[in-house]
Amino acid sequence: MKPLPSTSSKTPVKFRMPTSENLVPIRLDIEVGGQRFKDAFTWNISDPDSEVSVFAKRTQKDLKLPLAFATQIAQSIQTQQTEFRSYKGQEMLTGEKIVPIKLDLRVNRTLIKDQFLWDLNNFDSDPEEFSKTFCNDLGIEDPEVGPAVAFAIREQLYEIAIQSVATARESRNAKKGRRGEYSSISSRSTGAALDLMKLFSNRYSGVRKRKEWDVFEPMVDMLSNEEVAALESMVEKWRDLEEA
Amino acid sequence: MASLEPPAAVTPPSSKPNLLPLPSPTIITPSAAALAAVAPTTSSSSPATLSVATPLPTPSDAELVHIPSYSRWFSLDGISECEIRCLPEFFDSRSPSRNPRAYKYIRDSIIKQFRRNPSSKITFTEVRKTLAADVISIRRVFDFLDAWGLINYSPAALSKPLKWEEKDSKTSQHAADSPAGPSSDSTPPVRETTKWLCGSCKSVCSIACFASDKCDLTLCARCFVRGNYRVGLSSSDFRRVEISDEMKTDWTEKETMQLLEAVMHYGDDWKKVAQHVGGRSEKDCITHFIKLPMGEKLAGSAEFGSGINKLNQMKDDNSSNSSSSGKRLCLSPLADASNPIMAQAAFLSALAGTAVAEAAAQAAVTAVSKVGHGEANAHFRSLHGVQGLQITRALRRQVMSYVFLYSDASITSNGSNKLKSSEEARSGVNTMPEEKVNVEEELRTVAMVQMKHIQEKIIHFEEIDSQIDKEWKQMEQMRDILFYDQLNLLKHERSIRKTGQQAAEGTRAG
Numbered sequence: 001m002k003p004l005p006s007t008s009s010k011t012p013v014k015f016r017m018p019t020s021e022n023l024v025p026i027r028l029d030i031e032v033g034g035q036r037f038k039d040a041f042t043w044n045i046s047d048p049d050s051e052v053s054v055f056a057k058r059t060q061k062d063l064k065l066p067l068a069f070a071t072q073i074a075q076s077i078q079t080q081q082t083e084f085r086s087y088k089g090q091e092m093l094t095g096e097k098i099v100p101i102k103l104d105l106r107v108n109r110t111l112i113k114d115q116f117l118w119d120l121n122n123f124d125s126d127p128e129e130f131s132k133t134f135c136n137d138l139g140i141e142d143p144e145v146g147p148a149v150a151f152a153i154r155e156q157l158y159e160i161a162i163q164s165v166a167t168a169r170e171s172r173n174a175k176k177g178r179r180g181e182y183s184s185i186s187s188r189s190t191g192a193a194l195d196l197m198k199l200f201s202n203r204y205s206g207v208r209k210r211k212e213w214d215v216f217e218p219m220v221d222m223l224s225n226e227e228v229a230a231l232e233s234m235v236e237k238w239r240d241l242e243e244a
Numbered sequence: 245m246a247s248l249e250p251p252a253a254v255t256p257p258s259s260k261p262n263l264l265p266l267p268s269p270t271i272i273t274p275s276a277a278a279l280a281a282v283a284p285t286t287s288s289s290s291p292a293t294l295s296v297a298t299p300l301p302t303p304s305d306a307e308l309v310h311i312p313s314y315s316r317w318f319s320l321d322g323i324s325e326c327e328i329r330c331l332p333e334f335f336d337s338r339s340p341s342r343n344p345r346a347y348k349y350i351r352d353s354i355i356k357q358f359r360r361n362p363s364s365k366i367t368f369t370e371v372r373k374t375l376a377a378d379v380i381s382i383r384r385v386f387d388f389l390d391a392w393g394l395i396n397y398s399p400a401a402l403s404k405p406l407k408w409e410e411k412d413s414k415t416s417q418h419a420a421d422s423p424a425g426p427s428s429d430s431t432p433p434v435r436e437t438t439k440w441l442c443g444s445c446k447s448v449c450s451i452a453c454f455a456s457d458k459c460d461l462t463l464c465a466r467c468f469v470r471g472n473y474r475v476g477l478s479s480s481d482f483r484r485v486e487i488s489d490e491m492k493t494d495w496t497e498k499e500t501m502q503l504l505e506a507v508m509h510y511g512d513d514w515k516k517v518a519q520h521v522g523g524r525s526e527k528d529c530i531t532h533f534i535k536l537p538m539g540e541k542l543a544g545s546a547e548f549g550s551g552i553n554k555l556n557q558m559k560d561d562n563s564s565n566s567s568s569s570g571k572r573l574c575l576s577p578l579a580d581a582s583n584p585i586m587a588q589a590a591f592l593s594a595l596a597g598t599a600v601a602e603a604a605a606q607a608a609v610t611a612v613s614k615v616g617h618g619e620a621n622a623h624f625r626s627l628h629g630v631q632g633l634q635i636t637r638a639l640r641r642q643v644m645s646y647v648f649l650y651s652d653a654s655i656t657s658n659g660s661n662k663l664k665s666s667e668e669a670r671s672g673v674n675t676m677p678e679e680k681v682n683v684e685e686e687l688r689t690v691a692m693v694q695m696k697h698i699q700e701k702i703i704h705f706e707e708i709d710s711q712i713d714k715e716w717k718q719m720e721q722m723r724d725i726l727f728y729d730q731l732n733l734l735k736h737e738r739s740i741r742k743t744g745q746q747a748a749e750g751t752r753a754g
Contacts, residue, residue, distance in 0.1 A: 023378045044378040051380050058383065062369035128376040143357075143374035150376040 022046065024084045025154040030072045037069060040151045042128075043077065045084060052077050087165055101156050103218075107148045109228055110140060114218035118153070120160065127153040138220050309362050312393040320352060327351075330388055334381075342381060350377055350385045358395040365396045495532050503529055504536075530584050 028039040039059075056074035060067065103114040119125065131149035140146075208216065223231070317324045323344055328335050334347040353375055358366045368386050372379050389395045495503075499521055506520035506529075514526040521529055593601030 041372065042376075042378045044380050047378075047380045051383075055379060055383065059369050062367035131376050143353075147373065147376040 023154065024081065025151050025158055026077055026080050027155070028073060028076050030069060030076060032066060032068045032072060035065065035069075037063075037065060037073075040155075041147065042151060042154060043081070045081065049078070049081075052081070087162060099160055101153055103149060103152055105148055105152055106223075106231065107145045108142055109223045109225075110142050110145050111221040111223060112145070112149065112218065113221075115216050118157070120157070120164075127151075127157070134218070138218060140220060309359055311397055315392045315394055318392070318394055320355065323348060326392075327388070331384060333384070346377060346381065347385065350375060350382055351389065354382075354386055354389060355395060499524065500532075500536070503533060507533060527584055531588065534585060534588055 022045050023042040024045050026041055026043045028037060030037045053070075053074050056070045056077065059065075059073060060070040098117050098119050101116055101118045103112050105112055127150040128146075130153065131146045134140075134149055135146045311318065317326050327347075331347065334342045335344060354366075354371050357371060357374065368383060371386055372382050375382050386395075502521045503517065503524075506517035510516040510520070514530055518524055518526045518529050524532075593605075596604075
């Protein structure tokens with residue numbers, strides 16, 4: 001386990017997912033022939049590459065998709081893997097980073113809207129545990145929601161981690177060039193997180209104000225079949241508009 | 245971080261009974277219970293032959309989930325050694341996400357999901373979608389459970405052969421996990437069927453076999469050469485086992501008679517015995533002699549007390565005589581290549597299990613030390629009970645014969661032999677009725693046990709009955725009370741109304 005860096009340091013840390021396991025969120029959106037396959041799951045980056053083709057074949061067989069999907073799936077996974085690995089050697093800044101994570105997803109018939117704060121510094125954090133507790137507490141029966149929630153959290157953490165790599169790079173360049181402007185650059189890009197911290201430090205207690213309660217409360221809604229159909233057709237229309 | 249202790253028990257859902265029928269649905273007597281694990285040896289040696297060994301599930305038990313007998317170790321409450329062996333990456337704390345707790349979570353969710361609908365096969369993708377974990381771990385656990393028949397299992401095992409073929413084509417790293425799993429757990433192939441089955445390709449080994457003591461695995465020559473074994477093994481862990489031709493040829497009666505004669509004459513001198521029989525090597529003679537049925541072998545001896553001493557002496561001789569066996573890895577600790585009888589005994593004792601072998605050996609020794617053949621014989625027969633396994637019988641025969649042989653060697657006179665043989669003939673007759681009595685006794689105990697069961701049930705039902713009676717009486721009392729209350733209320737109502745009317749008349753009048 002990585003030892004947690006002290007909270008006030010801005011020492012750069014090797015890039016990794018800020019969670020207890022180095023799992024990468026993979027999103028698949030493949031269209032072959034007339035069929036579209038969308039999927040999202042977590043992948044362990046330390047697994048050997050032979051697993052990719054095995055997994056792709058397995059998925060294609062289980063879902064009875066045409067053969068062309070297997071290669072496409074494998075390719076997509078591999079590109080995302082290499083992308084993750086390209087960040088691997090680089091450093092990222094982990095200052096005091098408490099970031100808001102937003103959940104806004106629809107899984108089969110369940111709609112989830114939520115917002116909460118996540119500590120980027122905590123490398124022990126576990127989105128899977130969070131999603132398990134989330135589903136248990138809210139009594140969500142659909143077993144597919146859990147992984148979807150975990151995936152959404154992971155995706156957002158991933159994006160933030162990538163951003164912090166970028167900022168680290170910038171700050172490094174800035175250091176080489178002009179020393180004085182270092183802090184301003186970093187604060188500009190990580191403005192959102194830092195503001196939150198300032199917000200916290202001014203309070204006497206960690207309790208939120210009443211008016212903010214609604215914002216941070218999870219909302220779970222079950223849709224009926226017609227609503228689901230309506231939503232999906234709307235999404236399709238938007239997509240066609242975008243592509244056209 | 246990851247420890248090997250099983251995590252806290254998770255209570256299985258009470259609505260889903262997950263017990264399975266044992267392959268032989270007979271009454272389990274105390275003696276048979278211990279042997280039940282040994283009896284279906286053929287079924288435990290390979291899942292491919294499973295369809296023969298297990299009966300098809302009756303369509304009436306829709307709630308029962310069936311799993312094959314070689315997966316009997318499985319329990320939802322903990323993690324067994326077999327799982328630790330087959331999926332080591334979860335237990336060696338190499339990666340923080342792969343720990344026993346995560347493994348148990350994945351495994352339990354897969355199994356629960358499958359058991360929600362046990363008649364339909366569950367696919368990996370369905371499972372994967374519902375689990376919050378990385379997909380490779382899920383896939384590994386899923387494959388493991390599938391290979392062991394804990395999910396997607398139906399007795400008409402269809403896809404089993406496919407799995408073996410698939411695995412053969414992969415690298416040994418990934419391939420050796422599942423196929424070696426079930427086979428490495430199997431007992432060594434039963435020699436009594438005179439066939440060795442290869443652990444990974446399930447073919448009959450004809451020429452030569454390679455057995456590994458490290459993990460109880462047997463491979464045919466092809467698989468050994470191909471390197472189709474588990475990750476932890478290397479080629480030096482295997483020893484070569486030649487299949488002798490003797491097992492395939494049968495002994496004629498004439499040859500058997502000659503053998504017996506020779507043994508009576510020459511005792512322990514197997515060279516002369518082999519010469520006398522003609523056409524058979526020493527080893528063949530010895531192995532066949534051991535397999536002979538019991539009555540013929542009791543060549544007798546007068547001094548039983550010396551029998552035990554002889555046994556001990558002989559054991560010491562053996563250990564000093566062991567020539568090349570030290571270099572070879574043996575299937576069992578006692579297996580001594582230089583002394584074939586001992587090796588046979590050791591092998592069979594390994595098959596039958598330590599407890600059984602211990603009991604058998606002890607019985608043999610005590611029997612021999614007692615006076616008279618008859619006693620020893622009866623003692624033996626009463627020991628192995630109604631379901632008399634061939635293995636234990638052979639084992640005891642062997643030890644007996646061994647002891648007799650060596651105590652025999654001390655006696656040279658033929659005269660005493662003749663005396664003994666007539667004694668033995670008499671005692672042979674005496675044991676018949678005794679056996680009958682024993683059979684009856686066993687049946688009696690079985691019936692007793694069943695009756696006790698029924699008695700207990702009756703008592704239980706009687707208790708329930710009396711409880712229900714009590715409750716009924718209480719209900720009746722309640723009803724009565726309520727009735728009285730009702731009556732009272734009505735009375736009061738009437739009286740109040742009367743007084744009310746009177747008061748009203750009074751005010752009107754006044």
